[in-house]
Amino acid sequence: MTSNRASRVLLLVLALLGLLVPWSYNLQYFAAGGSVLPGAFFGSAFANPLTTAITLDVYLAAGGFSVGVAGDRQAGRWRWWAIPATFLVGLSFALPAYLWWRTAEPSASG
Numbered sequence: 408m409t410s411n412r413a414s415r416v417l418l419l420v421l422a423l424l425g426l427l428v429p430w431s432y433n434l435q436y437f438a439a440g441g442s443v444l445p446g447a448f449f450g451s452a453f454a455n456p457l458t459t460a461i462t463l464d465v466y467l468a469a470g471g472f473s474v475g476v477a478g479d480r481q482a483g484r485w486r487w488w489a490i491p492a493t494f495l496v497g498l499s500f501a502l503p504a505y506l507w508w509r510t511a512e513p514s515a516s517g
Contacts, residue, residue, distance in 0.1 A: 411510060418507035425499030469498045472505075482509060 452462040493501040
């Protein structure tokens with residue numbers, strides 16, 4: 408029980424960091440004139456071999472995570488929140504948040 412509680416706290420902290428840290432850089436990108444329009448965004452994401460590798464790594468992991476979420480039928484229909492969160496907020500938020508959500512103890516009513 409303590410181990411599960413400690414793991415859940417760590418997952419929640421990682422989810423919050425996964426929200427705050429990348430988005431602090433995203434906001435800097437937008438403040439400097441960056442855009443989510445495909446040409447500008449993907450031009451920046453694939454600007455050099457390093458950013459290309461990181462971009463492809465994250466998108467491939469996000470795809471794999473999405474397949475896992477889709478197949479996690481035991482989680483019920485509420486599991487689908489994780490896929491838009493992955494692509495609209497970020498994998499570093501959605502993955503630990505999903506694991507935190509999935510490791511919750513069943514409620515007394517459920």
